[in-house]
Amino acid sequence: MVAVMRMFVRTIDGLNGFVGRAVALGLLGLIALVVWEVFLRYGLNAPTTWGNELITYLFAAYILLGGGYTLLHRDHVSMDIVYSSLPPRGQATIDVLTAFFVIVYCVVLMQQTWIMTYEALERGQTANSDWGPPLFPVYLAMPIGAALILLQAVAKLVRDLHMAITGRPLMGERRTRDRGEPAL
Amino acid sequence: MSIELVTLLLFGSFLLLMIAGVPLVFALGGSAVIGTYFLWGPNALYAVGIRTFSSATSFVLLAIPMFIFMGAMLERSGIAGDLYEMMQKWLGALNGGLAVGTVLVCTIFAALVGVSGAATVTMAMVALPSMLSHNYSKGISLGCIAGGGALGVLIPPSVMMIVLGLYTNTSVGMLFLGGITAGMVIVLLFALYILIVCAWKPELGPAVPVAERASWPEKLRALRSVIMPLALITLVLGSIVGGAATPSEAAGIGALGAMISAASRRKLSWEAVYESCKITLRLSCMVMWIVFAAAIFTSLYAAVGADQLVRDALSWLPGGKWGVLVGMQVIWIVMGAFLDPIGIMILTAPLFFPLAVSLGFDPVWLGVLFVVNMEMAFLTPPFGFNLFYLRSVVPKGVTMGDIYKSVAPFVALQALALVLMIIFPGLITWLPYTLLR
Numbered sequence: 001m002v003a004v005m006r007m008f009v010r011t012i013d014g015l016n017g018f019v020g021r022a023v024a025l026g027l028l029g030l031i032a033l034v035v036w037e038v039f040l041r042y043g044l045n046a047p048t049t050w051g052n053e054l055i056t057y058l059f060a061a062y063i064l065l066g067g068g069y070t071l072l073h074r075d076h077v078s079m080d081i082v083y084s085s086l087p088p089r090g091q092a093t094i095d096v097l098t099a100f101f102v103i104v105y106c107v108v109l110m111q112q113t114w115i116m117t118y119e120a121l122e123r124g125q126t127a128n129s130d131w132g133p134p135l136f137p138v139y140l141a142m143p144i145g146a147a148l149i150l151l152q153a154v155a156k157l158v159r160d161l162h163m164a165i166t167g168r169p170l171m172g173e174r175r176t177r178d179r180g181e182p183a184l
Numbered sequence: 185m186s187i188e189l190v191t192l193l194l195f196g197s198f199l200l201l202m203i204a205g206v207p208l209v210f211a212l213g214g215s216a217v218i219g220t221y222f223l224w225g226p227n228a229l230y231a232v233g234i235r236t237f238s239s240a241t242s243f244v245l246l247a248i249p250m251f252i253f254m255g256a257m258l259e260r261s262g263i264a265g266d267l268y269e270m271m272q273k274w275l276g277a278l279n280g281g282l283a284v285g286t287v288l289v290c291t292i293f294a295a296l297v298g299v300s301g302a303a304t305v306t307m308a309m310v311a312l313p314s315m316l317s318h319n320y321s322k323g324i325s326l327g328c329i330a331g332g333g334a335l336g337v338l339i340p341p342s343v344m345m346i347v348l349g350l351y352t353n354t355s356v357g358m359l360f361l362g363g364i365t366a367g368m369v370i371v372l373l374f375a376l377y378i379l380i381v382c383a384w385k386p387e388l389g390p391a392v393p394v395a396e397r398a399s400w401p402e403k404l405r406a407l408r409s410v411i412m413p414l415a416l417i418t419l420v421l422g423s424i425v426g427g428a429a430t431p432s433e434a435a436g437i438g439a440l441g442a443m444i445s446a447a448s449r450r451k452l453s454w455e456a457v458y459e460s461c462k463i464t465l466r467l468s469c470m471v472m473w474i475v476f477a478a479a480i481f482t483s484l485y486a487a488v489g490a491d492q493l494v495r496d497a498l499s500w501l502p503g504g505k506w507g508v509l510v511g512m513q514v515i516w517i518v519m520g521a522f523l524d525p526i527g528i529m530i531l532t533a534p535l536f537f538p539l540a541v542s543l544g545f546d547p548v549w550l551g552v553l554f555v556v557n558m559e560m561a562f563l564t565p566p567f568g569f570n571l572f573y574l575r576s577v578v579p580k581g582v583t584m585g586d587i588y589k590s591v592a593p594f595v596a597l598q599a600l601a602l603v604l605m606i607i608f609p610g611l612i613t614w615l616p617y618t619l620l621r
Contacts, residue, residue, distance in 0.1 A: 024465040025458070027249055034250070034436030038429065052243055060240035062249070062465070063472040070469035076207035077470055077524050081566050083205025091205070098206045101197070101214030105477065108217045112233035142236060149473075 005158050006171055012155040013072060016148055020069025026062055030055065050131035057138045064145030068152040092163035099157045106150035113142035187223070191488040194219035198481075208527045213477035219484050235479040240472070243432055244350055248298075249468040250435030251341045254420075255297025256460035257442035258413075261451045264306045266409035267292060272314070273398035273406045280382025280389035282318060283328040286311045287374045290332025292410070294339035294367065295417045296442075298346075299467070300562050304333030304570045308577045321388040322582060323590045324378060330570045330587070331374055331594030334562040337525070338555050339367035340421060341438075343471065345555060346431060348529055352537040354547045356431050357424050361616035362552035369604065369611055370559070373597045412445045425619060471526055478530040485534060494535045505543040512536050513557060513602065520561025524569070528561070529554065552612045553605060560598045563591045 033055050041047040070076055083091060117139040119125070125135045162170040194215055201211035220228050239245075271285025278284070286307055293303040307329045315325040337344045340360035349356035382389035398406070420438040423429040429437070446452040485491055501507035512532075519528045533554075540550050562570045565588055574587050605611045 020465060021462065024461040027253060027461050027464055028457070030246075031250065031253070031436055031439045034246070034433060035440050038433045038437060041433075042428070055246065056241050056243050059243075059246045059249075060237075063240060063469055066465045066469040067473050070466050070473070071207075073466055075466045075470050076209050076473065077527070078205050078207040078211075079202050079523055079567065080205050081522065082203055094204050098201055098204050101201055101206065101218075102210040105210055105213035105217050108229055108232055109213070109236065112229055113236065115230070116233040116237070139237065142233065142240075 002162070002170075005162060009155045009158055009170060012151045016068040016072045016152050019148060020066055020072065023062055023065045023069070026058070030058055030062065033058070050133075053127070053129055053131050053133075057133075060138075061141035061145075064141045065148065067145050068148030071149055071152040071156070088169075089163060089167045092160040095160040096157065096164050099153070099160070102153050103150065103157070106146055106153055110143050110146035110150055113139065113146055117143055187488055190219055190223045191490070193222060194481075194484060194488060195490075202523075208524070209473040209477045212474065212481040212530075216477065216481035216484060219488075220480065223484070223487060231483065232480055235483060236476045239475050239479045242350060243430070244346060244356060245472065245475070247341070247346050247356075247432040247435040248343050248471060249464050250432065250439045251298035251343060251346075252467050253460055253464040254341075254435065254438045254442040255299060255302045256463050257439070257446050257456065258293075258296050259302050259306055260456040260460065261442070261446035261449050263409065263413055263445075263449075264289060264293060264303075265310050266406075267413070268307070268310050268314070270406040270409045272392070273403050276318075276392035277397050278379070278382075279386045279391050280324065280378040281391065282311070282315050282320060283324050283378045283382070283389050284375045286315070286325075286328045287332040287371060287378070290329070290335055291339060291367070291371050292413055292417075294332075294335040295341075295421065296413060297336055298341040298343040300334050300336035300570060301573050303336050304329060304573045305577055307333060308574055313579060315389075316579070318392060319387075319390050322586045323593075324382070324389050326574060326578070326582065326587055326590035327592075327594045328374065328378060330563055330568075330574055330591045331597070333570050333573070334559045334598075335367055335370065337562070338363050338370070338552075338559055340364060340424070341431070341435065342555065344525060344529065344558065345551070347471065347475065347526060348533065348551050348554065351529065351533045352547055352551060354551050357427070358548045358616040359551050359555075360421070360424060360431075361619060362548050362612040363555065365615050366552050366556055366601070366605060366612050370556070370598060370601045373601055374594065377593065377597055412448070416441050416445060474526055474530060482530070482534045491535050491538070495539055498539065505545070508543060509540065509545065509606070512540070513553070513606075516554065516557045517560060517564075520558060521564045522567050523561075524567075525558040525561050528558070546609065546613060548616055549609050549612050553602065556598065556602050556605060560595055560602075563595050563598070 037047065037051040037055065040051070083094065086094070117136060120139050121136040126132045127135055127138070159170045197215040197218065198211055201214060217229065217232065220231070267289045268285065271289055272282060275281035275285045289311070290303045290307060293306070297303065312325055312329060340363050342360070342363060345359040345363060346356055348354065349359055378389065416438065419441060420434045423434045424431055443452060443457070446456065498508045498511050501511045503510065516528060516532070537547060537550065541547055562568050565571060571587050571591065575584055
């Protein structure tokens with residue numbers, strides 16, 4: 001049983017770690033596109049009609065797909081003054097009790113954005129702009145991103161359950177946010 | 185379910201979840217989804233997708249990862265060390281000079297990055313050991329780093345102002361301009377305080393011994409280190425202020441500029457770029473996912489009558505519209521001790537800004553006041569971010585108690601600045617309304 005839990009958690013961590021690193025590097029492409037568009041607009045005075053719209057959609061995908069990676073690293077900010085004073089087992093127990101709210105948000109987000117995406121595909125919806133690309137691929141980042149963060153939330157629940165019941169971590173890991181890294 | 189019950193459910197579950205240490209995004213998202221379900225039924229959940237999509241596709245918010253990446257690259261390019269060395273050569277001979285120099289480096293850094301953690305951590309590693317080895321007191325050395333570091337969110341570019349602009353329908357360019365003068369006021373107060381205290385009690389920040397002082401040729405040579413940062417600041421802020429480029433476009437250029445300047449200093453390694461990319465994704469997602477969840481949460485505000493409630497509660501305060509304004513500041517200060525600034529903004533801005541504007545207050549002025557207020561939030565225990573950053577990098581022998589004590593005078597100076605800006609609104613509004621009318 002524990003072996004299955006470990007394998008599940010390791011797979012999810014690996015998946016979000018891989019997606020996160022790939023998406024993170026995508027920022028370089030985004031920077032290149034912004035600079036190119038600025039060059040066309042102010043340098044050649046010939047802006048594209050679709051440049052900024054494409055950049056906006058890519059930015060949305062960048063953020064949506066990175067949510068699970070951010071949860072993997074425990075970077076989603078919280079008010080931890082009571083929480084951080086608890087022992088690891090107490091923290092895990094509280095996390096198990098509140099997991100319902102975390103998971104209900106992820107599930108609803110995934111389900112609702114999937115409905116949007118599916119309808120866009122079925123009806124062949126296009127964006128209401130000069131460029132007017134099909135909306136299906138644009139929307140698709142939402143259910144995928146929600147699924148990634150949902151999987152990571154479930155992996156965290158599995159970890160917390162193990163800690164709450166046995167008092168030992170499922171596998172070697174740090175439990176709290178790393179304070180040394182710059183946040184806002 | 186009745187509206188009263190849903191209101192109780194919405195805010196009650198949100199507060200409970202926050203206290204239980206649930207990340208802000210899930211506390212907002214979870215309680216909002218449940219609130220929507222009980223208020224309007226399962227079909228209304230369709231709005232969750234629509235609202236998430238519209239907050240994700242905002243061209244203005246694209247500036248957030250660009251500015252964070254720019255800061256992360258510059259942090260790794262070693263300019264902070266060079267700038268500090270320059271300040272040491274020019275100001276070391278004054279009592280308290282190194283601390284003033286630290287505040288000035290933080291100011292330059294703040295004009296290059298949009299967050300507060302970067303300058304705090306970097307200066308704690310660069311300037312703190314140097315000040316302590318020159319017999320500066322712990323109070324002055326730690327305080328000037330924590331206080332100076334917090335300038336990152338006030339002096340443009342500022343990630344907080346970008347989100348605030350979106351939330352309150354205020355021009356990000358105007359907020360940036362207001363932040364410049366407001367930042368100058370705080371820098372001036374910090375510098376004067378350090379100089380006066382160290383003139384009165386030189387043992388708190390003694391001048392560097394004569395033998396160690398720099399000669400004029402050395403001083404002039406050290407000036408080279410400011411050329412690159414100044415060029416980058418001029419390019420990025422100049423193009424926003426001059427109205428030539430949008431913040432997102434300028435931020436993209438700045439991100440490229442940061443890589444070029446790192447390359448010119450031979451610090452552009454694959455590792456530096458890769459690490460900067462990873463930290464940028466994590467910080468940007470942290471901010472943006474809160475924005476997603478908050479978009480659902482705040483759409484329930486009007487339905488459950490929260491805006492009317494806040495309006496009524498604030499109108500009970502004595503002193504008319506000024507009572508309301510002071511009430512808002514007090515609420516922000518109290519929340520600032522417990523919540524993170526982005527969360528405070530997202531919870532209060534949709535309620536406070538329309539009310540303040542209907543009372544005749546200027547939204548740009550109030551926006552910058554909010555950011556000045558949040559500067560204090562970075563320093564006020566128990567949940568001041570900069571205190572934790574400092575603790576994570578200070579050398580042995582510096583305790584959390586030392587850090588708490590050291591920031592007290594700097595928090596007082598920020599409060600003084602806040603009062604000055606309320607009494608003299610021109611300290612904020614002069615530049616934006618002169619340049620961008």
